[in-house]
Amino acid sequence: MKVDLIITNIGELVYFKEDSLETLSDAAIAIDNGKIVEFGKRKEIEDKYSTKTKHQIIDAGGNSVIPAFVDPHTHLIYSGCRHEEFLAKLKGKEYLELLTEGKGINYTVKLTRQDSAENLFRVSHQRLIEMRNNGTLTLEIKSGYGLNLETEEKIIKVAQMLKNRDEADIVITFLGAHAIPPEYKNDRKTYVKEIKEKMIPAFAGKAKFIDIFIDKGAFTVDEAREILQAATKHGYEIKMHIDELSYTGAAKLAREFSVVSVEHMELTTEEDIEILKENGVTAVLLPGTCFFLKLQHKPRIEYMREVKLPIALGTDHNPGTSPFYSQSLIMALGVFLYGLTVEEALLGVTLNAAKAIKMDHIKGNISPGMDADLLILNTHSFVHLVYEVGRNHVSKIVRKGKLVNIH
Structure with a gap:
């Protein structure tokens, strides 16, 4: 033949x-x-x-x-870098403290809002090629450094431009609920309303997934519920950042919504892990972030194993908390920091990573x-x-x- x-x-x-x-x-x-x-x-x-x-x-x-590697969690499209913030962290400043000083996510938002789509594409394409040369041929790309309709649209447009280059398979996620932007600092309800009534309808069909950062300093479980109710009406699949910096109980939302994956999970409890398993959710763990931020808490790997919760691994590539490109490095961090076996780590960056973006029928094996x-x-x-x-x-x-x- x-x-x-x-x-x-x-x-x-x-x-x-x-x-x-x-x-x-x-x-x-x-x-x-x-x-x-x-x-x-x-x-x-x-x-x-x-x-x-x-x-x-x-x-x-x-x-x-x-x-080939699959990366189920990246923030690839952004402007600038945050090396000065990195130096401040080395001197003992906490991430939440930096957020209150206008650094962190909102600093990247400021630069990304000012940048052109053409330049965003140029720098993001360079990052994509770096990832590809390290073996990642399928990846998820989140928006989330715009936090207004205009810039979120620009980021999603750039993600589509990267997708059209056909140098890797790309799944797009809308992450307007990444942080409360500075202009809405004292009016959270209005920003949540803008996400629900303007952004979610605008990006339906352009982004496959919606994601929400549910944590201290970000969005509450009640705010997430409002946003997810709107998103499901427009056909989005659901991802959630949860329990990275504080315990939120957000995993229980998997009882109310069809959640594909939850990400981070440093402080997720055994009870919540059982809920995720019962509802067919994939855990996306991000040991690069844990390493870079020197977080003390680690995901409950042993219990995830016990209940057979699928474990995926991602780079969480972003300029502030995980500026990494290589899924093989993430494998190593998963082994050395989290206690995964090498076999679990490879499964995590291939088939389970594909499962976390609903592509395991054609990718990861x-x-x-x-x-x-x-x-x-x-x-x-x-x-x-x-x-x-x-x-x-x-x-x-x-x-x-x-x-x-x-x-």
């Missing part, structure tokens, strides 16, 4: 079977029309399939091949019928992604069955 591409001489092929990590040695993969046709032992695949031209064979050199998004590593085992922390082990990238030029 003729196919578009065969990847052969795979020393270790990594895939998931019912969420359990499996490996196959001396393997090969047959790919056609951007999809995985079949994988198996090298001899079996090579006997069964041939390519349409002799140049459509990739030799993996006996190294490991894994599913090596299986017939799924998109042929693959990473050929420069090492014989995926364990080196964590073992040699800080090194980019991506040697070759295949996206939808085509070799990507890493630049």
Whole structure:
């Protein structure tokens, strides 16, 4: 049978079977029309399939091949940086204290409001390519550095421009409820009303998800409930930032709404973890943020394991609390900070990450019928992604069955 591409001489092929990590040695993969046709032992695949031209064979050199990374939580589109805030934190200033001084999210909002769509696209595209070159081929991008109709629209437009470049698969999330903007500091109700009555209708169909930052210094559970009621009427899927800086009890909203994922969860209780499991929610943990902010509380990993709550991992890429690009680094932080196994960490940045953005039917695994998004590593085992922390082990990238030029 003729196919578009065969990847052969795979020393270790990594895939998931019912969420359990499996490996196959001396393997090969047959790919056609951007999809995985079949994988198996090298001899079996090579006997069964041939390519349409002799140049459509990739030799993996006996190294490991894994599913490409999926990043389910990023704030990729913003202007400026916050390195001065970073230095202040190193001297002991708390994040909530910086927020009251006009730094934090609102500082980035100010710069992003002033910037042009063209420049936002330019800098965000550079970030996207950095992520892609580190192995992320599918990612979620949130708005949230506009906090008014005009700038949120600009950010979502830039996200769509990035999506149209087709250099990665992008899912767009509307995060107008990221913070209360300075002009509404003493009039929260009016801003919540603006989100409900203006922003949510404006971005319906442009953003797949809505997200809300429910925490101390951000939005309350009651405000979130109002916003989610409006969002569901317009067809948004739901994500929630919860329990990063304080316990909110926001996980209980999963009993009222169809929630796809909850993010952060440093202070989420065992009772709330059970609620999330009962309601089919995926946990998106962000160890980069925990590391960068030196947070003392860690998610209750052992209990998540006990109840079998799916655990995804994301970079939370943003300029203030997690300026990271690499999902392999996030894997390492998940292992060293949170106590995940290496296998759980890889599952978290592939199949479970895809589950958190409702793309696990085509992304995050090596299986017939799924998109042929693959990473050929420069090492014989995926364990080196964590073992040699800080090194980019991506040697070759295949996206939808085509070799990507890493630049």
